[in-house]
Amino acid sequence: MDFYFDFASPYGYFASEKIEALAARYGRVIRWRPILLFAVLRAHGLAGPMEHPLKRAYMLADFERSAKFLGVQYRAPASFPIVTQHAARAFYLIEQAAPDLAVPFAHAVLRAYWRESRDIASPAAVAAIVSDMTPALGAAEDVLAQLQGDVAKGLLTEAINRAVAAGVFGSPFFMLDGEPFFGADRLPQLEVRMAGSPR
Amino acid sequence: MDFYFDFASPYGYFASEKIEALAARYGRVIRWRPILLFAVLRAHGLAGPMEHPLKRAYMLADFERSAKFLGVQYRAPASFPIVTQHAARAFYLIEQAAPDLAVPFAHAVLRAYWRESRDIASPAAVAAIVSDMTPALGAAEDVLAQLQGDVAKGLLTEAINRAVAAGVFGSPFFMLDGEPFFGADRLPQLEVRMAGSPR
Numbered sequence: 001m002d003f004y005f006d007f008a009s010p011y012g013y014f015a016s017e018k019i020e021a022l023a024a025r026y027g028r029v030i031r032w033r034p035i036l037l038f039a040v041l042r043a044h045g046l047a048g049p050m051e052h053p054l055k056r057a058y059m060l061a062d063f064e065r066s067a068k069f070l071g072v073q074y075r076a077p078a079s080f081p082i083v084t085q086h087a088a089r090a091f092y093l094i095e096q097a098a099p100d101l102a103v104p105f106a107h108a109v110l111r112a113y114w115r116e117s118r119d120i121a122s123p124a125a126v127a128a129i130v131s132d133m134t135p136a137l138g139a140a141e142d143v144l145a146q147l148q149g150d151v152a153k154g155l156l157t158e159a160i161n162r163a164v165a166a167g168v169f170g171s172p173f174f175m176l177d178g179e180p181f182f183g184a185d186r187l188p189q190l191e192v193r194m195a196g197s198p199r
Numbered sequence: 200m201d202f203y204f205d206f207a208s209p210y211g212y213f214a215s216e217k218i219e220a221l222a223a224r225y226g227r228v229i230r231w232r233p234i235l236l237f238a239v240l241r242a243h244g245l246a247g248p249m250e251h252p253l254k255r256a257y258m259l260a261d262f263e264r265s266a267k268f269l270g271v272q273y274r275a276p277a278s279f280p281i282v283t284q285h286a287a288r289a290f291y292l293i294e295q296a297a298p299d300l301a302v303p304f305a306h307a308v309l310r311a312y313w314r315e316s317r318d319i320a321s322p323a324a325v326a327a328i329v330s331d332m333t334p335a336l337g338a339a340e341d342v343l344a345q346l347q348g349d350v351a352k353g354l355l356t357e358a359i360n361r362a363v364a365a366g367v368f369g370s371p372f373f374m375l376d377g378e379p380f381f382g383a384d385r386l387p388q389l390e391v392r393m394a395g396s397p398r
Contacts (some may be wrong), residue, residue: 044253047246054243054368059380065398069388169253180257185384189268199264 002161002175003030007084007106009171010063011072011184013114016107016172017072018187026194028176032103034088035163037171040110043164050081066184073115082121084112085156086147090126093143100131108133110139123138123147201374202229203362205236206283206305208370209273210383212258212313215306215371216271217386225393227375232303233287234354236363236370242363249280265383281312281320284355285346289325292342293353300332307332322346342377 003019005012019054023030041048060076067074088107095102108129112118119125127144147150166175174181174190179199181190193199202218204211220227241245249255259275266273281339294301307328311317318324331385344353363375373380373389378398379390392398 044251046251046254052243052245052368054366055245058366058368058381062381065388068396069391104259167253167257169251169257180260182257182261183384185382187313189264197267 001028001030001177002135002166003167004033004035004168004171004173004175006035006096006171007087007113007120008081008111009037010114011066012171013074013110013196014066014070014072014172015174015187018070018108018184019172019174022131022187022191025197028194032091032106033159034084034091034106035168035171036085036088039160040055040168041158042056042057044169046169048124049170070184073111075117077116077117079117079119079121082119084085084120086126087120087129088159089147089156090130090143091153092159093129093146093152097143098156104133200227200338200376201232201365203232203234203365203367203370203372205234205347205370206308206312207280207285208236209313210265211370213265213269213371213383214275214373214386215251217269217310217383218371218373221386222274222391223394225390227393231305232289232358232362233283233290234359234367234370235284235287239362239367242359243368245368248369255291268356269383274314274316276312278315278316281318283319285322285325286319286328286345287358288351288355289342290327291358292345292351293329295354295391296342297314303330303332309330 001023003015005016015103019030022028038048062155063074065074091102091106091109094105109126113120113178114128118129120129123144128148130143159163163173167180168175170182172184175192176193181192181193200222202214203213218229221227237247249258261273264271289307290301290305293304308319308325311328313318317328319328322343325346329342362372366379367374369381371381372382373385374388375392379391380392
């Protein structure tokens, strides 16, 4: 199952806190695919979910309420939304250099932002999160040095292009055996399908 | 609690099948407010949820899946979407003439369309549903005669204007003690609040 999300998406964060236990219950492997939601939406010609002030106000309140409902630790970040290309590029660099550390890195970024309101936008902020990780990622300095490089940019561009081609149009977005599920709201339906209910 | 919906919204239909039992459990009274979703969205400058072919394809599949998940009887209508101003005007006319029959009429329209793929768009189709109702609505002919009148148009326009002013931007949309909940997905959170969890 592919799990697409943007590091700056609160519903993506909520899903990231739930999806591993869910997949483990049904013996499923998750492939984490951070994307830049604005780039995916732009490729489809779609507007962002929070561009309208009315929807933005609704969603800011809904973040709090949904976090409580789902039992996920959450604090509204001081700065929102933010750019996430450095965090996403770092993810794909780490996935190549030390695959086992990519998901722990994703959790560390998401929790730094959505629990502690820490900066995750700048290359220095991303490097700080890499340095704090346990087990330490020996290649932390290398990752930081490569964040602005063509390899990192190419990896993220490819991930975004694949998401667009797969029909992703939101965060979180799950693709289970070719079937799309959009939104943290769809975790219960995702579970029904994992449990063996036919399409 | 105000319950806003469009007769042509499948998620509005799903909610209509769940909301009465939910409200009854917590001693809540529901005020049903059919609206024309396209008019509400246009007033806010928002696009319709199914205007993009990618989202439309996703949602058509999601209707089936969500109906199964929620245990609601559903068959994809032959013609979708459709205009609903005659059904909505009839609702408000009936609400004035015979208040107890307005909600049964709403159920009859929703079920005719979402279970039996019957036409609910034309004045004649709306009149047929009124005629079929038990207990019979003596004023059925009157309702039909008034569907194109200024009173009916004014009632619906007023309902739409109030929905816009209340910040409604989708179907279903619930307003519980001034707190907005958007989507059939939010029924569980609506229940948490009705059960007494503070905001």
